[in-house]
Amino acid sequence: MTTYLIKGVRPLGGDAADILVEDGRIAAIGESLSPAGADVVEAGGLVALPGLVDLHTHLREPGREDAETVETGSRAAALGGFTAVHAMANTDPVADTAGVVEQVWRLGQEAGLVDVVPVGAVTVGLKGERLAELGAMADSAARVRVFSDDGHCVADPALMRRALEYVKAFDGVVAQHAEEPRLTTGAQMHEGDRSARLGLTGWPAAAEEAIIARDVLLAEHVGARLHVCHVSTAGSVDILRWAKSRGVQVTAEVTPHHLLLTDACAESYDPVFKVNPPLRTDADVEALRAGLADGTIDAVGTDHAPHAVEDKESEWAQARPGMLGLEQALSVVIETMVEPGRLDWAGVADRMSVRPAAIGRLESHGRPIAVGEPANLLLVDPGHRAVVDPAALASRSRNSPYAGRELPGRVVATFLRGTPTVLDGKAVR
Amino acid sequence: MKRHLLEAADLDRDDATLVLDTAAQIDQALAGREVKKLPTLRGRTVVNLFYEDSTRTRISFELAAKRLSADVINFSAKGSSVSKGESLKDTALTLEAMGSDAVVVRHHMSGAPHRLAHWVRGSVVNAGDGTHEHPTQALLDAYTIRQRLGRLDGVRVTIVGDVLHSRVARSNVGLLHTLGAEVTLVAPPTLLPVGVGSWPAEVGYDLDAVLPKSDVVMMLRVQAERMNASFFPSAREYSRRYGLDAHRMGALPDDAIVMHPGPMNRGMEIAADVADSVRSTIVEQVANGVSVRMAVLYLLLGGSPQ
Incomplete structure (x- = not known):
């Protein structure tokens, strides 16, 4: 060597x-x-920083290898400074069995560019109906600790409660995509002044905040760990701050794009700016930066979401939501947090490496830069x-x-x- | 004028007035003529690209282009390459390759004309996109108001109904404000968008309070499917609170007019005797639609003046 x-x-x-x-x-x-x-x-x-850890990456393999593979996504991650990425479960087939998570894990090992850590689906087929075999995925070679139906909310409160409880047995965490589906039917962008003018169906902030509020109460009640994916609103930051002050075991991530971009981008009707949860307002961006600075938001998670050209070169409503993030995540954090003096380099290491590694229970990542x-x-x-x-x-x-x-x-x-x-x-x- | 007409905001006050004045000139030029046709767009090609069924708007644009002597191609999504899965971009490139000078597009998705404008060299005219805008409808409404009342500046226009889902409302709020009218929106709160407070319009929930102060009442169509989504309890309750019947019409000032973009739900948002009254401009709106669309095509394509 x-x-x-x-x-x-x-x-x-x-x-x-x-x-x-x-x-x-x-x-x-x-x-x-x-x-x-x-x-x-x-x-x-x-x-020098400890290698970055992403809690939220879509590698698209298996199923959409035309958009990304474990290897190309791993290379993008390495170029962004990452040494570990959590691969989300919404592949085709869904990563809801030990077999699929082991396949993704093995592809990551073969690529050898970052540690690819599979996320297991919470429910079978991401359908939100019954629990997937969470224990089998935890015990597999992939050693899954983070479970998420990302792309879909675990909307049924009883099922969410059971998931939070069940994964305690192997120190797992449920990463919730917080979106009350009954409030976001057909939603295309943040609901506010701009959606009103653009005639695009609104995605109200309350649809995210209602689920976060519910889930922190459930996590508190059953004494379980909850992680909130891609927090996007000022109200969500307030709820998280309140929950943490009560001692709830809740962590949260913010994406680079929610730290930098607003719903003004939708005025172009260019679907490259369509994402779920949607880009929000200036006030939300400010609250997210403040939340990341004071630690209410624990981590930056990229929600790197590759899409084929034809899935984006279309009408806004026709396009699939999501945007790339791995290769620019650190740059966006420098632009929005370091240069304005809101986070020092130790803070960047904490939010992009130390804490996400701790949330994912990755022992060899997020370590100090020290001998040994x-x-x-x-x-x-x-x-x-x-x-x-x-x-x-x-x-x-x-x-x-x-x-x-x-x-x-x-x-x-x-x-x-x-x-x-x-x-x-x-x-x- | 800009190259495209995608939304009311593409027209400043001078542009909008020019469209209305041009429409009036066209009306004069054709008045009393047996052959209602001008040679101004001879040799130019206008494509009507309709992703959504809309017989009246398509016919209106078709007639407008034909009266200007343009070649017109009707491309409807049903039974075409679109129904076989062709993307908007590929359709646009196809039309481009065939040498179309203008594309008139109706689409069920907001913003589709904006996307189309990126992919074609010719002019794009929005003939209604999703719940976004329908700028030529607003132009023909403004033309009709000016024709009836003799002015737009300071005219009090009340728009009633499903503002949330209405492209007609969005375009009218923008254009009428540009032209100096005072717009008030009246609807159940469920049918007003969050964020409507940022529009250049007053907002109210009580139709009876607004009618005596309205020079124009514009009734919007209420889609039947809204009833299943709890926007309001029942058609009868909607009609009682927000429908325009003869009794309510009596509260209007003497020379006030009643408008509707069509197609109407008689007995729902508008009573039959109101729709057929002398105040009603509904039939004039249809006729004016052709003149205004001729003006738009003429100005965008820069046809040689008569």
Whole structure:
């Protein structure tokens, strides 16, 4: 195994140091290290962070390999600085059995670019009718700990209660897609001034907030862990803050696009901006940034959702919801949180690596940058600004909402257990 | 004028007035003529692309284009390549390849004409998209009001009914405001969009309170399917609270007019004797629709003036 000497890097944005990576671990940290035979990575001016962990990725395999595969999604993740991604269960077939989650897990191992951690469906076929074999998925080689019907809400309150209770047996967590379906029939965008004018059916904030409020009460009642996917409204942040103050075991994520974009994007009727939950208002964006800054929102989850061209090049209502996120997630966080001074680098590491790893119970990710720790690292040039070109992305799909937008931050290198997956800003393979 | 007419906001006050004045000139030019045809768009091709059944709007556009001597192609989604799964983009590229100068599009999805405008070089005219806009309906309504009342500035227009799902309401609020009218929306709260407060219109729930202060009452069609979704308890209750009958019509000022974009539900939002009264402009609206659409096509395609 090659030994790497990362020279002059600033761990978590602190003082410059050299990091020696050997046998998959951080072997030494110090000034002017000069071990024999190490490959040198010049990292002056770069910031080192623990490899990012995504709680919310759609890799589309099996079923929609034309939009993304485990391999192409893994490459996109590595280029974004990730060393672990949770692969959502809404594949075809649905990841609701040990067989499917093991298949996804094995494809991830074969790609070898990030740790692909399968998410198991909560209910059979994501239908919200009866529990999938959660224990079998937990006991499988994929060791599933996060369960989600993402794309669909576990709307039945009794079923949600049972799911929350049941996964306690193996320290699992239910990641809820909070959307009261009776309030979002035909919904196309955030319900407010803009939906009124555009004549697109509204998705009211209350449809998300009502489910979060219900679920934090259920989680409290049964003493279970709840994770809330893609929180998008100011009201949701308030409810989460209240629940945490009561000691409820609830965690939450926000997507990069909800931190940056608003429902004004819908005025183009370009479905690249159609996503579920929808882009919200300026006030919501501000509340989400504040919630992420004060820790009410624990994590950034990309909700990376690749779609084939024909599923987006259409009428708004015809298009499928979702947008790419893995390759620009860190850039968006730098733009919205670091540059305005709302989160320091330790904060970025916490929200994008430490806490998501803890939520997913991943032991070798989200670790400190310290001697003896697994060498899951990324090096980022925070000052580098570039215009996003969808054609240059590693994802098989092109539905980036950031196309044409200039964003800061370039991931120069990513190391997975001491092996580079990205060097000089390019995927190693 | 902009290249496309997608929504009322594409027209500023000068543009909108120009359309109405042009329609009036066309009416004058054709008045009393035996052959109701102008040669201005000879050799130009207008495609009527209809994804939604709408006989009256399609016929109106077809007649408008034919009276300007354009070649007209009717492309309806049913029984065409669209019903075989062809995408809007592919249909657009096909029409483009055939050399259409203008596409008149009716679509059940809001924003479809905006998308189409990205894919064709010619002009796109929105003939109604989902619950978004129907700008030529608003133009013909404005034309009718001006014809009857002699002005638009300061005219008090009350629009009654299912504003939430109405493209006619959205276009009229925008256009009539642009032209200086004062718009009031009256509906049960369930049929007003969240966010309606940001529109340039007053909003009320009590029709009887507004009628004495209305120069124009525009009744919107209420779709039968709204009743199954609890927007209101029953057709009878809707009719009692928001329908326009002869008794209510009596509360209007003497020269006030009653409009309806059609097709009407007689006995639901409008009583038969109101629809057939001298105040009613419903038949004029249909006739004016052709003139206004001729004006729009003429101005967008820049036909040679007579």
